[in-house]
Amino acid sequence: MKELSVNHLLGIKYLQESDIQLIFETADHFKEVINRPIKKVPSLRDITIANIFFENSTRTKLSFELAQKRLSADVISFSSAQSSVKKGETLIDTVNNILAMKVDMVVMRHSSPGASHFLAKHVNASIVNAGDGAHEHPTQALLDSYTIREQLGDVAGKKVLIVGDILHSRVALSNIFALQMQGAEVRVCGPKTLIPKYIDSLNVKVESNLKKALEWCDVANMLRIQNERLDVSYFPSTREYTQQFGLTNELLNELNKDIVIMHPGPINRGVEITTDVADGKHSVILNQVENGVAIRMAVIYLLASKIKN
Numbered sequence: 001m002k003e004l005s006v007n008h009l010l011g012i013k014y015l016q017e018s019d020i021q022l023i024f025e026t027a028d029h030f031k032e033v034i035n036r037p038i039k040k041v042p043s044l045r046d047i048t049i050a051n052i053f054f055e056n057s058t059r060t061k062l063s064f065e066l067a068q069k070r071l072s073a074d075v076i077s078f079s080s081a082q083s084s085v086k087k088g089e090t091l092i093d094t095v096n097n098i099l100a101m102k103v104d105m106v107v108m109r110h111s112s113p114g115a116s117h118f119l120a121k122h123v124n125a126s127i128v129n130a131g132d133g134a135h136e137h138p139t140q141a142l143l144d145s146y147t148i149r150e151q152l153g154d155v156a157g158k159k160v161l162i163v164g165d166i167l168h169s170r171v172a173l174s175n176i177f178a179l180q181m182q183g184a185e186v187r188v189c190g191p192k193t194l195i196p197k198y199i200d201s202l203n204v205k206v207e208s209n210l211k212k213a214l215e216w217c218d219v220a221n222m223l224r225i226q227n228e229r230l231d232v233s234y235f236p237s238t239r240e241y242t243q244q245f246g247l248t249n250e251l252l253n254e255l256n257k258d259i260v261i262m263h264p265g266p267i268n269r270g271v272e273i274t275t276d277v278a279d280g281k282h283s284v285i286l287n288q289v290e291n292g293v294a295i296r297m298a299v300i301y302l303l304a305s306k307i308k309n
Contacts, residue, residue, distance in 0.1 A: 004302050008120045008127040011136035012177035020182060024146055026298035027291070034070060034293055044073040047304045050103045051077045052095070053130070054110045059265050059289070060130050060140070064107050067296035073304075076103065091115065095123050104307050105300065108132075126303045134168045140264055141174035143295040145182060147288050148219055151260050156183030161213050163245060164223030164272055165194045171264045172223060176202055189213040190223075190245055191235045210245050214255055221262040222247055222272045238271055247273045252282060260284055 004019050033041055049068050053061055061077070068075045076098065095106065105126040108116055113135035120127045131137040148155050160179050166172045166188045179186050180203065187205045188195060195206055207213040214220060225241065235241050247261065261273070261282045269275045278285060 001305070003306060007303070007306055008116070008129075009138050009299055009303065010116050010120060010127065010129050012138045012141050012174045012181070013136070015138075015181070017181050020142065020145065020178065023142055023295065023298045023302065024149060026302055027146055027294040030070070030297040030301070031291070031294040034290075034297075040070055040072055042072045043301055044068075044071040044304050047071075047104045047307070048074040048076065048102060049105045049107060049300065050098045050101075051075065051130075052098065052106055052108045053077075053079050054091075054108070054115075055131070057109055057130070059292075060109065060137075063289070063292040064128075064130060064139075064296050064300075067293050067300055070293065070297055071301060071304075073300070076101065091118070092122055095119060099123055099125055105303060107300075126307055128299060128303065131170055133170065134173075135170050136174045136177075137170040138174050138178075139292070139296055139299060140171050141178040142299070143288055143292045144171075144175055144221060144262060144264070145178045146295055147262065147284055147291050148184075148260065150287065150291070151284055152218060155179065158184045158219060159187070159217045160184050160219045160221065161187050161189060161207075161217035162221045162223065163189045163210065163213070163247070165225055166190055166199065166223070167194045167196045169223050171221075175221065176204055187213060187216065191241065193235060210247075211251060211254070214247075214251060214259065217259055219260040219262060220247065221264070223264065224266065224268055225271055242271050246271060247277050249274065249276050249280065252277065252280075258282060262288060265289070 002022050005016050006014055051064055103125055107128040107130050109130040110132050113133035115132045116127050116129035129136060129138055145155050152158055162172050162175060176186050187207050189207045189210055199206060263273060263285050267278055
C-alpha cells in the first residue's frame with residue numbers, strides 16, 4: 001500500500017505532490033462510502049482521536065468529528081472554553097493529560113502560528129493541524145483543490161483567484177502552496193492593506209481590479225472578511241469593501257465564460273458574495289462541505305495506517 005511521506009499533517013508546505021494525489025485517491029474511495037446507505041467503515045475501530053480546539057470552530061470541528069465517526073474511531077472532543085486552559089493550564093499540560101488517556105492522534109486548532117509543530121515535537125501522537133493562527137489550514141486547502149479537480153478534471157494548468165483578506169487568512173496561504181504544488185497559477189485580489197508584503201516571494205501576482213481578475217481566472221475562491229482578526233480598520237467600511245471586492249451576479253454575467261465559485265465558509269452574505277451567487281449555478285460551496293468530510297477521512301485514515309505500522 002502507498003503511504004504518506006509524513007507522520008503528521010502540519011501544513012501543505014511539508015507535503016509532496018505525491019502525498020496530495022494519494023490523499024485525493026483515498027478521498028475518492030471515501031466519497032463513495034459517504035454516499036452509501038450505510039456510511040460507516042470499521043477502518044479505525046482501534047484508534048482514539050482527540051479533537052482539541054483552542055479557537056471557536058463550527059464547520060471544521062463538525063467535519064472532523066463526522067469523518068472520524070464514519071471511520072469508526074473513538075473520539076474525544078475538547079474545547080478550551082470549557083477547560084482548565086481558562087485556569088492557566090499550558091498547552092503541553094493539556095495535551096499530556098489527554099495523551100495519558102492513550103490517544104493515538106490529535107486534531108488541533110490554535111490561535112498561535114506553529115502550535116501544531118510545537119505539539120508534534122513534544123508528544124508521541126500523530127498531529128493534524130486544523131488551523132494555526134493566520135499560518136496554515138491544510139485540510140481546507142486539500143478539500144478546495146479536490147473540489148477544483150472534481151469540477152474541472154485537473155488542478156494543473158488552472159488559473160485560480162483568491163479574493164479578500166489574504167493577510168489574515170491561513171486558508172489563502174495553504175491554498176497557494178497546494179495549488180502551486182499541483183501546477184496551478186494563483187493570483188490574489190483585495191484591498192492593498194489586506195495583501196501581505198511577502199506575496200511576491202510566493203510567485204503570486206496581485207490584481208487590484210476584481211473584474212479584470214475574474215476575466216483571467218477559471219476559479220474564484222472568495223474569502224470571508226475575518227472581523228474577529230481585524231484589530232484595526234484595514235478598509236473604510238464594509239459597504240465600500242463590498243462595492244470593490246464583493247462578487248455579484250452582475251459581475252459574473254459580464255464575463256464571457258463560466259467560472260467556478262468557491263468559499264471556505266462561513267459566508268458573510270452580501271459582503272464578499274451575494275446570496276444569489278452563493279446559491280447559484282456556478283457555486284460549489286456545498287460540494288466543498290461534502291468533500292471536506294471525504295478529505296478529512298482520507299487524511300486521518302492515511303496517518304492512522306502509519307501509526308498501526
